[in-house]
Amino acid sequence: MPRTARQLDLRRLVPVLLAWPVVAFWGLVAPVWVVALVALVAIGAATVAIAGRAHAVLRAVALAGAVLALLLGAAAAHRAVASAGPLGALAAERAVVTLRATVAAEPRPVRTDHGGGSAGGGAPALSLVRLEVSEVAGRGRATVVDSPVLVIGRGADWSALHWHDEVEAVVRLEPAEPGDDVVAVAAPKGAVRVVSRAGGVFAAADIVRERFRAATDPVWADARGLVPALVVGDTSRTPPDLTVAMLDTGLSHLSAVSGSNVTFVLASVMWACSLVGVRRRWRAPVAVLALLGFVILARPEPSVVRAAVMGLVGLLALSTSRRRAGIPALAGAVMVLLVGDPWLARSYGFALSSLATLGLLVLAPPWGRAVARVLPGPLKPLGPVLAIPVAAQAVCAPVVVPLQGSVSLVAVLANLLAAPFVAPTTVVGVAVAIVSVAWTTGASWLAWGAAVPAQAIGAVARWCSGLPFGSVAWGESAGAAVLLAVITVLVIALAPWAWHRTRHRPTVAVAVVVLTAGMAVPTTPIAWPPPGWVLIACDVGQGDGLVVDNGDGHVVVIDTGPEPELMRRCLDRVGATVVDLVVLTHYHADHVGGLTAVLERPVTEIRASPVLDPPAEARRVSSLAAAHRTPLGELRAGESLTVGGVSADVWWPARRIDAGSVPNNGSVVLTMHVRGVSILLAGDIEREAAAQVLRESQLDPSRWGSIDVLKVAHHGSGNRDDRILDRVAGRLAVISVGQGNDYGHPAPATMKALQDRGFAVHRTDTEGDIAIVTDGTEVSAVSG
Template sequence: MARPHRRTRADEVVRVPRRLDARLLVPVLISWPVVAFVALLVPTAWVWSAALLAGIGSAGVVRTRPPSSAVRLTALTFAVLALLLLATAGHRTVRDVGPLEHLAGAQAVVTVRGSVAAEPRVVGGVLADGDFAVTGGAEEAGREPMVLVRVDVREVEGRGRATAVSAPILVMGDESWAGVRWHEDVQAVVRLAPAEAGDAVVALARPKSPPTLAGHPGAVFRAADSVRSDFRAATAGLSNDARGLVPALVIGDTSRTPEDLTAAMLDTGMSHLSAVSGSNVTLVLAVGLGLCRLVGVPRRGRPWVALGVLAAFVVLARPEPSVIRAAVMGAVGLLALSTSRRQAGVPALSGAVAVLLVWDPWLARSYGFALSSMATLGLLLFAQPWGKAIARALPTRLGWFGPVLAVPLAAQAVCGPIVVPLQGTVSLVAVPANLLAAPLVGPTTILGVAVAVLSVIWVEGASWVAWLAGAPAQGIAWVARSCAEMPLGNLEWGDSAAAALGLAGVTVAVVVLTPWAWRRARLRPLLGLAAVLVAVAAAAPTNIVTWPPPGWVFVACDVGQGDGLVINSDSTEGTGHAVVVDAGEDPDLIDGCLDRLGVDVVDLVVLSHFHADHVAGLAGVVAGRNVAEIRVSPVAEPGTMARGVRELAATEGIPVGELRAGDTVRVGPVTAEVWWPAHLISDGSVPNNGSVVMTVRVRGVDLLLSGDMEREAAAQVLRAARRDPQRWGEVDVLKVAHHGSSNRDDQLLEMVEGRLAVISVGEDNDYGHPAPALLSALASRGFAVYRTDLSGDVAVTVDADGEIAVRTRE
């Protein structure tokens, strides 16, 4: 008779799954937003006080009897919060020492000395092989690229006194700053300006002179520079996309990545592949540990090898916050993908987040940090169980596809609510795009590492290996561009906090209900198919069907590279009457937009100036409509276009008048105050600086329509607005001047209270509009930006409660 099998401890370990340890995760997730939205914004003394109270609270809770799990969790939460608040207060106290913040508030001109903390980032141009080159529309007058450099300031000299400080600033310089290198000591004369509350830098700086080199980096950093330079040389012969992606994936060098490729990867949820990320580090570490096994490195020695690989990677990619974050998350990600250590993954991630926030509390406000952390958490929580569940649902031969699909699904599930406030859309192609690109990432990264190592001793040989790395990199770029161009690739969702919470709720519901729905669908396949079709139909964008949106007051028509603006002037809140400001260049485009809005009567046409992209489409406005009056700029240049407008108006029997600064125009519910032109400006573009600039009030919404004015006219408008703030009012929506040109006055942006910006611009235009420097300026000031080249017609709406919203047609 066979003896019964005795259940051993080993059997229990194998058969009984251990629960994930989330004891540290909860305190970290509670403390993180406190640091981001409270501790970095309130006075430093308050943070010290809060840290003390949290510490006292933790000590008090620990004494509670009996010591239950809830009590221990509460005590740990207070302890973690105290630690992070203490670190934040300490960092802020060090930064507050010295007069730097006060000088920035006074916009003083000072001399700063410090070290370059990050590689220069060119906005509006690219760095290639150490040289500076302007991309797209360089011939346009006044379009100057900007170089952004973060500098850790050690000394500031202003108002006759030199003071030691320890605080970062962001230098917004010209091409003379493109040559500085990480960890170099520099000195420069700059004009300071205050940064936004909670920013990672203390001040913004506009250089008054080129930087002066005051010291060289150490030997280790010079060696890293040499490797990066050799790597660039080895990959110089690749295509534009591959030349940008291979260094970006391997060493975090994004200086040669084409801007349109970066945008495509952002739209398709592949942005983690356009720069160094935790997933790249995980792959590099996995390869390193695999080689350790092959060559017989003892198990105890492998962690030290991994640590060495991490250290070398950080030095090579630059120890900036994003790189440190990627290194830490990559190490945790390796735990996430390791079956034997998965249980340690969540505590490791929680500890990593806490340590990084202690090291740099401003990471708490970083979208990159949030996305990296949440993507890693998604891998830890969902990748393995979802992979197994999907594999069970698939035929046996396709079971391998379960874990492959689970990784992008897990990342998308947890990162979607974070991305929504940035983009206002939900990507419907992110998962398939990442699935298609995933097999190409490994070969690109591994071969890229081989290029980096070989280039140190043999650049020519490394260039041959670079061709092998470039092939899969080109494939990644093709996937990004192809998926970005797919129709209905993005579902409009909204960019508010409520929209993010709504998506989070939908995601939770889908995760919870999918197993139940799958079981029911297997029992009743036709019912399951019908449910899928209904869900797809419900998710499909319906903007075109419901256009124009209810309550619209202003629409920027998609007229290509030009302006075609429509203001609802119907006194009964219908859509039959309108004021039209500019007509674009193509009559058919403005005519189609007015037809979609149901405009039959044009009470007034305002032509801001006489460039073709604003007036050549006038025939499309008057075609089949009753046009009451046309008002134009008194600056009648170019003369041929000005004469053409008057001839068309005479033919149609429409009176023509002029608008000048100080005029007020009232049409039904629309009131327009004209701020410019007051006189002729001969500097810059005469027609552009002669644009009619108006603030328009319609049903409680205030618009600033700025034509194509350049910085000279903008300065005059700014002075007039400051002299008469009551007449200026509180502007809700800015129609960005000149299709987003960089020729502007940023101070005017501060006069827009509503922080909504609309850019009327043509897709793939030849001028590089909108300028990246302009987009950066809007983003740094918290503007929500809407563009006709990306979204088609853009409508501003207002409801009965006065709530302003933006709807787009695409």
């Protein structure tokens, strides 16, 4: 074992790693007073144990107790402050209130209108805006509070907000899921009013960002999206298909402000200081000032602050003189960040960032030296560069598995190929941002220096996403993640021995490789769609896009997802040539945004909900149908359809419901009957519409007994009526939901309700495209 590895001090990190899941899975959901009580007990145990500090075990117990007490105490305190005041009660009543708040994070576009324009003029149709509410007025009184709320805003007024703007808006509150980092979720009832803008250096940072975007306008499309993404986390101009390719290849972490970006910036600042002769004692202050400027430019939001802290720790990992301090620094950084924001304990991004930094500290240095030893002389400096992405992938893979349900076989290759281009893109991109302040033309010329490596990153993502056998299905359960972690540890531990044996007995090594390859090659041809498929839930992100087989390339489409590219890809994969019918369950953008891709093929007819809400999307769909000369009609409860070999019975809507979400409760609910398989498609209905569906179905209770498959309503939202689950005869459920969505879909309570009733649940966020197949007797699901 290398000497540096033996010197790693894990005593401070282990207690933090042990306390982390306690906070994530219990401290953020248990009653606040219970969490506070356990924190007091933990600090008491630490105090007792410290009395026996001469004993190593007692010292470890004392440290673990102190860390647990600190993190649980911080969680209890944050939750107590956030929940103080009437917001929680108003949310439970779904009250309409007036909020005065500060924008706590830049608006995040969820869906983009690709359908030929809208009233928003190309602005994001839906934006997630986190607000820190300072005053709430509702039910006849105004109260000063300090509580976070997530607003799901539609239109340019919400998407144009900036960090730290002070705003006022009338919204309808909804309760948040247990453990969420917000007290409530809000839907606006009108336009937002900006009371005041963030001024000073933050206003200057906005100007720099705008000029930075202008400087990168002339470059290629992929580079135009990637350069701002790598430098300041601005992904607004990244092409949608490139975003998908980067997700598929494990490169999406590059398109956000991460610890690696900060490390590259700080390392380049330190190198520049040495190049111009800055004395060693002044280099650290200069780097800190550069870091402060970077954080202001990228916005001092929690994710950026987290990246800055992890970047400082990463810089320690790259410093040979301070590497031993890396592990204690990482432990301290994680603990400080969890004290400041306990909800980071539930953040996949924070977990991946921390683990990647751990890999950088523990695995990258020895692996970099090992790789350098086998490289030719001029290429030896590439050893650490090649080792960093492999180390990060090794430690992060077990955490990624629950999100994807598969192990990427191209992620390591993609990261290896992209790694040499990340640093020049980031460093030159920062220079472009600085130069653009005073000289936009010069910055535009310099932008080509960042565009070339950025374009190479895009090319790597696109090429690797097209490789066959890009991933292996693994499963998304906790057991699957633990199994992958154990296998990873065994591979890392046994790799030096295997390498040694390979050099001395190469024939044995070749035999093992051949045998493994033979076992891995499938014995049946890989095909998509699978034989016997009747319906495919397309992986269209946070939305619905379903395709029903009608034979000989003919299909029926139910909803079209949020973006044309993802829907187009799904239709191409199934070999759809003619669309006999399109059913749009309702007019939310995540169900109609991809309609343009469907209309690229001959479409016989479109039928949609009679509830024309949101009006802008309803008008857009009508315009598209008229432009393609495709009939557009409505679907109402009681109607029946027959299209080729597919028939359908419409259960809802019978009337408009003004309670809850009007568009969601106006969703078309129907059963599709395909080659003996009946599928209940529940749209996005909420409790109110679900109760009406149940009431109407009392006229014919037998209809529930024929259902084989349930398409779960509203992406697994917690706003549901479990009586529907009780009535459905089949025990197969499909949830169409986007990976890492900000709504918390599917809700843990919904997953538990399904599992308690014996449903086999399949999710597009973890399995990709899901096909419902039948052999004439059995109905099952196959992931693609």
